[in-house]
Amino acid sequence: MFFNSLHFAAFLPIVFILYWFVFNKNKSWQNSILIVASYYFYACWDWRFLFLLVFSTLLDYFTGIMIEKNETISKRRFWFWLSIIVNLGFLGVFKYYNFFVTSFSDLLNGFGFKVNPLLIEVVLPVGISFYTFHGLSYVIDIYYKRIKAEYNFVDYSLFVSYFPLLVAGPIERATHLLPQVKVKREFSFEKAKEGVHQIIWGLVKKVVIADSCAMYANEVFNHQQDMNTLSLILGAVYFAFQIYGDFSGYSDIALGTSKLFGIDLLKNFNFPYFSRDIAEFWRRWHISLSSWFRDYLYIPLGGSKGGKWMQLRNTFIIFLVSGFWHGANWTFIAWGLINAIYFLPLLLLNKNRHNLEDIDFKWNAEGLKTIINIFLTFTITTFAWIFFRAKSITDAFAYIKNMFTNLKFDIQYLGNERYAPELLALVGVFIIFEWFHKYKNEPISGKYENVKLLFCIMAILALGVFSDYKEFIYFQF
Structure with missing residues (x-):
């Protein structure tokens, strides 16, 4: 269902009326109708991939609870890595498997080895990169004890599947969205x-x-x-x-x-x-993704604390990963590399934090x-x-x-x-x-x-x- 379609033009008023005039008794009712609407919204693309959305929701919901319940480092680490590996595994298979296999076979063919790669014909589930990152940020924040696990499954399900952001973001954080879905909303005309x-x-x-x-x-x-x-x-x-x-x-x-x-x-x-400048551009473009990579990749890699070399290394990693996140094609990696090169003079001259004001x-x-x-x-x-x-x-x-x-x-x-x-x-x-x-x-x-x-x-x-x-x-x- 496209935002710019007659289908959505009919869907939105119906959900709005049900939300405010039928299911407005308490926040549980409000959240329930939004979940039903979200799953219908997603099913309109391809109902077969609903299982993937449900599985991802269940995985991160239970691993989040298990990480919080276990005090021993080894058990917390087990559940943490289980969530990370499974989430990225699904993303890798659906989005990147053919790219890696084809690239590797092309490399071998270049050296004279004849290889017929085994490719899989699979449709990329719409929004998989976005809702996967929703769940990953939630689990990572629990692991590092920044937030508490959410025990209300309805509230957590809405956090992951909320239809306005489900297929193309913004990439939300549990610290921002979950507190809003845990309270009853009151209608504001303004x-x-x-x-x-x-x-x-x-x-x-x-x-x-x-x-x-x-x-x-x-x-x-x-x-x-x-x-x-x-x-x-x-x-x-x-x-x-x-x-x-x-x-x-x-x-x-x-x-x-x-x-x-x-x-x-x-x-x-x-x-x-x-x-x-290009640094300001990336503070203004796709802000939720840029800040996600900053908080969950750049800073854990050491950020800018290890000197100029580490800062340059981490910046290039961020841009290359960002390019790869956009798609399984060398063009996206090249695009990320070009932007990293644009960043280079600003980093070397310590001007990457200029132009912070309006x-x-x-x-x-x-x-x-x-x-x-x-x-x-x-x-x-x-x-x-x-x-x-x-x-x-x-x-x-x-x-x-x-x-x-x-x-x-x-x-x-x-x-x-x-x-x-x-x-x-x-x-x-x-x-x-x-x-x-x-x-x-x-x-x-x-x-x-x-x-x-x-x-x-x-x-x-x-x-x-x-x-x-x-x-x-x-x-x-």
């Missing part, structure tokens, strides 16, 4: 109103921006050998806005939907394309410097996105080569018969709109909110009929 506005803005990002950019970006990447320099540059830029509009749009819809039920989720995006733009020399830094950060980020989007490393390098050799700057006709100059203007309006609302969770509320709301709805309806890309990009991760 929170619900903010939620509706955030859902609408998320749909604008997805349907108006991301899907429109996808029309052009896909055409360019699929026919890169025939594209000139200007088209290739625009193709990369449009993909940058496609993936931002697509993923941050999903997050906005998830956060807005959750507010309708009185539950706050972690903010996942904070206007990342207004970042002044942008205070003024029309002066300092303001000009801010704009230049934002433009440069966006440029290198977009360059890295080429590897993320390309089907292979070879295609990525061919795309970059064509960008510097097919030196023509006229707007080319594209086979999809869609607009080009108009799309550039649309993206420009979107950038300006976000710039003037960069301190808000969503830009609709406040002054002229009715006018902005009407404008957003009209844009969704006008461009939604041309949308060929219903699925969200991050469903594949």
Whole structure:
């Protein structure tokens, strides 16, 4: 079930009515209806993978209790590693088995050994990377005695399977979400109103921006050998806005939907394309994943306590693992490596913690410097996105080569018969709109909110009929 589908448009009001007007007696009733709704929501993708979600929930629920109950280190360690190995084992089989087997067989074939790898044909369970990380953070926090185990199975099940975040995040922590599901929620009109506005803005990002950019970006990447320099540059830029509009749009819809039920989720995006350096970009992009890797991998590896060499090593590990988390393809690993290289000068010059404050733009020399830094950060980020989007490393390098050799700057006709100059203007309006609302969770509320709301709805309806890309990009991760 897609957030941008008629199915969801019918599903959400039904759950909302049942939640607030039928099952509002206490928090157990509220949680129960949300669990039923969440399992139905997930079953709409493929009901066969419900067993995997249930198994993961049961595994971490019981191992969490066993870790807390046992005082001896060996027993605690046994249950801890049981959860880690089984969770990562399932993730590895479904997501990475074919990649490892194919890569290893290609290596052997390169040395003259003929190998016919045994591959498995299996559909990647949607959201497996996200709900696996929910459970892992919970178990890790219990093991290190940061939190207590949750004994109420209904409450824990909702923490793992809560439908707004189930298939594409944000990646929640037990310390943030569990306390909210353990108390009865009271209806707040203001929170619900903010939620509706955030859902609408998320749909604008997805349907108006991301899907429109996808029309052009896909055409360019699929026919890169025939594209000139200007088209290739625009193709990369449009993909940058496609993936931002697509993923941050999903997050906005998830956060807005959750507010309708009185539950706050972690903010996942904070206007990342207004970042002044690559370190700031990663503090603003996919925040829940970046902070997860920081807390559960970077810091346990030693963080920055062991000197500059350890800091560099751990940073490269984080980015390579982050790239690999996104998918079983060398392009994602290359994308992670490129971002790690971008980080290198900031680490060596101890500037990775600069630009922690919000942008205070003024029309002066300092303001000009801010704009230049934002433009440069966006440029290198977009360059890295080429590897993320390309089907292979070879295609990525061919795309970059064509960008510097097919030196023509006229707007080319594209086979999809869609607009080009108009799309550039649309993206420009979107950038300006976000710039003037960069301190808000969503830009609709406040002054002229009715006018902005009407404008957003009209844009969704006008461009939604041309949308060929219903699925969200991050469903594949």
